[in-house]
Amino acid sequence: MHLDLSELSQLAPIFRELFKGFHISRRDPELYAQLSNFQDQYRGLFRALGFELVCDTRGFYYFVPEQAAAQVNKTAQRLSLFTFILVEHLADQGRDPIAVLDGGSLGRDELPSLLEKYRDLFIQAEVQTPDELEEKIMRRMTQLGFASEENGIYRFLPPMHRFLDVCLSVQQDRDLAASLHSALPLPTPVLVDEDSDEKLLKTDDPLDLGPFDDLDETEEEALARAIAEEQQEIDA
Amino acid sequence: MIEPKRVLRALAEHWALLEPLCERFDQGTLSLAELRLQLATQQLESTPQDITNLLDVWIRLDILVPVAKSPNRFELNAQIHDFLAYLRREHRLGLCLEIEAYLRHLERLAGHIQDAFDIRDGNDLARQLRLLDMRVRDVLKKLDNDEQALVAVAERAKTSDRQIPLRQRYAEVLATWDEYVEPMIQLVNADGAFEQGVRKVETVLLRLLSEQARLGQLVDDDMLLRTHARILEMQTSAQLTLRHARELLLPLREEARRHNAVTRGAALALSVIRRKGLDAVPHAAMPLFTRPQSTFLGSASQVEAYVYALARFEPKPAQFPKAHKSQKGEPPRAPRTVKEMLERCTDALPMPDLMTWLLEQEPECATDELLYWFSRLSREKRFTRERLERRDYNTREHQVSLRSFALTSSRETPLEPTASTSHAS
Numbered sequence: 001m002h003l004d005l006s007e008l009s010q011l012a013p014i015f016r017e018l019f020k021g022f023h024i025s026r027r028d029p030e031l032y033a034q035l036s037n038f039q040d041q042y043r044g045l046f047r048a049l050g051f052e053l054v055c056d057t058r059g060f061y062y063f064v065p066e067q068a069a070a071q072v073n074k075t076a077q078r079l080s081l082f083t084f085i086l087v088e089h090l091a092d093q094g095r096d097p098i099a100v101l102d103g104g105s106l107g108r109d110e111l112p113s114l115l116e117k118y119r120d121l122f123i124q125a126e127v128q129t130p131d132e133l134e135e136k137i138m139r140r141m142t143q144l145g146f147a148s149e150e151n152g153i154y155r156f157l158p159p160m161h162r163f164l165d166v167c168l169s170v171q172q173d174r175d176l177a178a179s180l181h182s183a184l185p186l187p188t189p190v191l192v193d194e195d196s197d198e199k200l201l202k203t204d205d206p207l208d209l210g211p212f213d214d215l216d217e218t219e220e221e222a223l224a225r226a227i228a229e230e231q232q233e234i235d236a
Numbered sequence: 237m238i239e240p241k242r243v244l245r246a247l248a249e250h251w252a253l254l255e256p257l258c259e260r261f262d263q264g265t266l267s268l269a270e271l272r273l274q275l276a277t278q279q280l281e282s283t284p285q286d287i288t289n290l291l292d293v294w295i296r297l298d299i300l301v302p303v304a305k306s307p308n309r310f311e312l313n314a315q316i317h318d319f320l321a322y323l324r325r326e327h328r329l330g331l332c333l334e335i336e337a338y339l340r341h342l343e344r345l346a347g348h349i350q351d352a353f354d355i356r357d358g359n360d361l362a363r364q365l366r367l368l369d370m371r372v373r374d375v376l377k378k379l380d381n382d383e384q385a386l387v388a389v390a391e392r393a394k395t396s397d398r399q400i401p402l403r404q405r406y407a408e409v410l411a412t413w414d415e416y417v418e419p420m421i422q423l424v425n426a427d428g429a430f431e432q433g434v435r436k437v438e439t440v441l442l443r444l445l446s447e448q449a450r451l452g453q454l455v456d457d458d459m460l461l462r463t464h465a466r467i468l469e470m471q472t473s474a475q476l477t478l479r480h481a482r483e484l485l486l487p488l489r490e491e492a493r494r495h496n497a498v499t500r501g502a503a504l505a506l507s508v509i510r511r512k513g514l515d516a517v518p519h520a521a522m523p524l525f526t527r528p529q530s531t532f533l534g535s536a537s538q539v540e541a542y543v544y545a546l547a548r549f550e551p552k553p554a555q556f557p558k559a560h561k562s563q564k565g566e567p568p569r570a571p572r573t574v575k576e577m578l579e580r581c582t583d584a585l586p587m588p589d590l591m592t593w594l595l596e597q598e599p600e601c602a603t604d605e606l607l608y609w610f611s612r613l614s615r616e617k618r619f620t621r622e623r624l625e626r627r628d629y630n631t632r633e634h635q636v637s638l639r640s641f642a643l644t645s646s647r648e649t650p651l652e653p654t655a656s657t658s659h660a661s
Contacts, residue, residue: 076522076523077514077515077517077522079523080505080517080522080523081509081514083502084502084503084505084506084509085502085506087498087499087502088499088502088503088506091499091502091503096405096495097495097498097499097502098491098494098495098498120510121506121509121510124509124513124514125514162523163523164498165523166501166505166517166522166523167497167498167499167501167502167505168494168497168498168501169501169518170501170502170504170505170508170517170518171497171498171500171501171504172497172501173504173518
């Protein structure tokens with residue numbers, strides 16, 4: 001493919017944003033127009049550099065990380081959880097979740113009541129205070145291009161479709177639904193080895209209430225954890 | 237027998253009162269008291285006697301008719317109601333079954349036409365052809381009406397309050413799809429009743445044309461050709477109506493279905509998370525995205541500095557000097573932490589050249605570490621930076637060519653809204 005770099009006038013800002021994990025949508029008209037007009041060129045160039053540019057027809061662009069390096073991180077889990085909560089919350093209120101999450105808006109003043117209502121779930125994502133909700137979820141959403149914030153109003157942008165797709169794929173996951181509806185996992189027979197009593201107590205049952213084994217953190221693990229925590233602190 | 241002119245005159249004269257009433261009657265019947273109240277609000281200066289007289293006229297002209305078994309409730313005469321709906325360009329969606337019934341009737345008429353031709357009854361043949369033509373016009377009229385009604389269904393769904401639940405908003409769309417569009421698809425199918433009926437009538441008409449050429453004319457060929465053309469028009473019209481209906485309603489129906497799926501998916505995910513934790517949501521479903529600022533320039537000593545900053549970090553036990561050895565040089569210096577460097581940098585603001593400052597502050601520092609600090613400090617959001625011209629800098633071991641930054645406090649100078657900083661964390 002022939003590439004004329006003079007055409008790709010927004011290459012530097014586009015790459016910088018995408019590389020940071022940002023999703024470019026019509027909210028950034030200049031970058032979005034460039035990407036739409038020279039989609040193939042940008043995609044070809046980025047592919048040659050080892051980056052996969054995804055052009056979603058619903059109106060946004062982003063880099064998908066390499067599968068080898070990709071892992072579902074805490075942020076993805078937190079943002080997905082927030083989407084699930086918001087969809088259920090809006091549906092409970094009789095509002096249209098898709099209308100809100102696809103171009104609609106949510107007032108910052110609605111967040112405390114949302115946190116209160118779903119406290120048990122937010123705790124799992126290490127979000128306990130309205131400040132943490134803003135910091136760990138809403139700010140991340142704006143940083144990644146899923147939402148924009150103006151005068152205390154969060155407006156959701158087209159990349160939110162990525163999270164709506166999660167809802168759809170969960171809905172289609174029959175195994176997940178089946179596992180939810182079965183009261184207990186199927187018991188697996190435990191074979192007694194010789195005459196050790198301890199092995200009798202060990203099961204694969206997730207509901208097993210036996211005490212956990214002592215988790216000894218190795219020195220390397222402690223170091224890795226400490227570095228990650230420090231990095232998060234600096235990023236935040 | 238009610239004189240048509242009087243009915244038409246009354247409709248024209250009282251149009252301003254009847255039109256709003258039409259909307260009320262679209263919803264159902266009205267009691268005499270409700271009717272009086274409605275009219276009183278529209279005609280503020282009229283007396284109760286005026287209203288009684290007016291209602292009397294309408295009842296005498298059969299514009300208003302009492303509801304069966306409820307003499308105190310009234311409705312618009314069905315014929316008048318249809319006529320008014322036509323005048324108000326309102327279209328009520330008919331039933332697909334009506335079209336099917338018309339089609340069956342057309343097939344029967346084709347049989348009568350065939351019979352009339354067989355017995356060479358010219359008058360009956362002409363009458364049956366006229367009837368066929370009128371029925372085809374009825375179907376065309378109905379298809380046109382249905383199409384307008386479908387447009388109105390879609391319009392209502394699109395323009396209704398976005399805040400009401402989608403299920404309610406699209407209830408009419410879903411019902412219309414199930415009760416009209418789906419049966420119409422079956423009807424207009426290649427082997428459906430519509431196509432079969434049209435083909436049967438068409439065959440009869442074409443055979444009639446060729447037989448007339450052979451046996452002599454019973455009716456004008458033009459009449460046969462006109463009817464045939466209208467049959468084909470009806471067929472095209474039905475296909476167009478169906479296509480239009482699908483184009484209008486399918487996206488709305490899909491939206492409603494998608495909405496249900498999204499809501500169900502979210503509820504399912506939340507119940508799984510409640511019972512089994514956040515990790516229970518299948519990772520394959522999760523969106524992957526590059527972690528913001530996933531890369532940073534660092535050096536080995538930097539990693540040590542991170543760890544040093546942690547409260548619980550215990551440095552390796554110091555090597556105590558042996559009694560017989562004297563200590564060489566100065567004791568090793570503790571590594572710099574980000575916090576410490578940021579504070580020092582803040583104190584030194586405004587800074588004309590970051591790299592020069594770093595070289596002055598840390599003359600013994602390794603090049604990679606200096607570059608780390610250069611990158612880290614220049615990206616700090618509490619500073620406003622301004623690019624300088626490229627020049628060479630000499631570290632302890634290397635000569636580095638770069639474009640340094642002048643730093644000022646971002647509190648003093650408003651931040652430049654550039655693309656590079658607007659989304660930075």
